[in-house]
Amino acid sequence: MSASHYQLVIVGGGPAGLTAGLYAARARINTLLIEKTAVSGQVLVTERVDNYPGFADGVSGYELMEKMALHAERFGLQKKLAGIAEFALEGPEKRFSLENGETITADAVILCNGARPRKLNIPGEREFAGRGVSYCATCDGPFYRNQEIAVVGGGNTAIQEALHLTKFAQKITVIHRRSELRATKILQERAFAEEKIEFVWNTQVKAVQGGKSGVESLLLSGEGGAEQVLPVTGVFMFIGIQPNNELLPLEVLEHDQAGFLHTDEAMATALPGVFAAGDIRSKKFRQIVNAASDGAVAALSAGHYLEQHFPNTSDKSS
Amino acid sequence: MANDKVVHVSDSEFENKVIASKLPCLVDFWAPWCGPCKSIGPVIDELAVEYDGKAMVAKVNVDDNPATPGKFGIRAIPTLIMFKNGEAVDQITGAVGKAQLQAMIDKAL
Incomplete structure (x- = not known):
């Protein structure tokens, strides 16, 4: 069974993932972004974003995400529309088993899995989901x-x-x-x-x-x-969010009580070659602008990691 | 990318095209102002191609066609309902991944 190999895999296509993708693609790192829907992120459900710099008249969440996706694609970011069934992040080679049966491997990964609305977990909430x-x-x-x-x-x-x-x-x-x-x-x-x-x-x-x-x-x-x-x-x-961390190896990734991942200032997690950016990170404020910022920093850090640990493959762009 | 395998169904066509359909039919209730609906659009298109001849994949714009979503008590979109022999047999709300939708169609085949 052959697996497609990339220098970098980005998991998640919200503001963090797409900004990481933009930076990685511009740095000529052979990168694949994996996301289960075409345009993504919690921003999608925001009718109007009024605090993203540069958009003086406001912008819809969907339009902002579409623009970020086009921006990254303009520099050659490759994207795959698929869900991930299994992560193996501990060795030097990171491995992703997709729901469609494919396997992807990479030298480094940026986790931008994001978060989703927290449920109250009260009687009737699930029963009436979508019906009120x-x-x-x-x-x-x-x-x-x-x-x-x-x-x-x-x-x-x-x-x-x-x-x-x-x-x-x-x-x-x-x-x-x-x-x-x-x-x-x-x-x-x-x-x-x-x-x-x-x-x-x-x-x-x-x-x-x-x-x-x-x-x-x-x-x-x-x-x-x-x-x-x-x-x-x-x-x-709208009572807060919970991390999309279900399939991650939480026993080896450091995280806070709620399950958000700890990173250092360079967005590095406890595992070598594994970076995290955006809402999945443990942090006090979650904004589109700091998710994008996390993504940029994570891509720069991943580039540095690849140069240090995989110097021979560093110019193997597709 | 839109394709012609997805059948766009209006209120007046729903009975003939979906309820009377010989093939099982996945219906995506959506609207142009709904970000998550648009985000799964390409997934719906892919499913329509993959299941061509085995199952029908249809879309109902709830803005232009309020009667059908009303009839099925839909108050959230995207809502995807699987119809088999004219009956709604399965339903899911929210922007879910392709694997979940494939499982829903496969169950109805």
Whole structure:
């Protein structure tokens, strides 16, 4: 069985992966980016990105990702549309078994697996997923025209998406487990000024309830455990993220309690030749701009690693 | 890249093209403003070519055709429903990978 070999494999095609790909391709490193969908990253679900430098009028998440992909492809980044079934990262040769049966090997890897919305893990959440429980306001907002819905969370994503949902819904109740928002001030000001948005503080969602047609209400638990039922036809959950680390060898990659990978300043993980960039890294702030920055640093570090450890293959671009 | 193996189905055609279809049919409910929907577009195109003659792969634009998604209680996209002999036999929501969709079609063959 022959395996296709590359100098560098990048796992994931979000802002970190595509920026790493751009830098690696420009450095003439023979690189393959593996991603299971055509355009990727949590950015995709953002209707409007207003804080990526250079886009003074804002840009949709999808358009930004498309531009990043085109940019990297312009310098020859190779991409493969496939899921990875198995990672072998410990030896000098990194090995990836794809879901379609192919095997890819590489001298170095940059893990840009990213993260996904965290689930509340409450009764009804899974049962009603796609039938009233949503994690993407841009995707699903238009299904709630003139309806009463809820948003769970108090961070930037929750408030930004609640504001976006005002275009469709008649009333949005933001349910937050604390007494104040974590979201940035400018978003808070906009949300407090918005008539369609109401806030329920110090309250947790205990269950999603509904029937055959989907979600009908939420069971809430407020201060002192006082329970109440909030009638809504939809609930959007934005309570943080969890790392896409399921298939990674966590026993040998250092990581934090939540499973995000530790790296040094050069984006190197605990394993030689294995770098990590973007949301999969353990870090305090997760922004598109610092995911891209991680990707650039990781590609430069991977280039340095390849020169040191695989000097003879360093100009084998395809 | 779009291709002509994917069948674009409207509300008025749904009964004839999907429900009455002799072949099992995977239907992708999508909209142009949905990033994740667009991200799986090329996967859907590939599946349409790979299963040509064995299963049908169709797309319903929920903006232009609100009745069909309404009928199936769809409130999130992308939603992919597998139809066999006119019945919805399997359903998945979100931008999933190709292997998951292949498994869904294979089960219905």
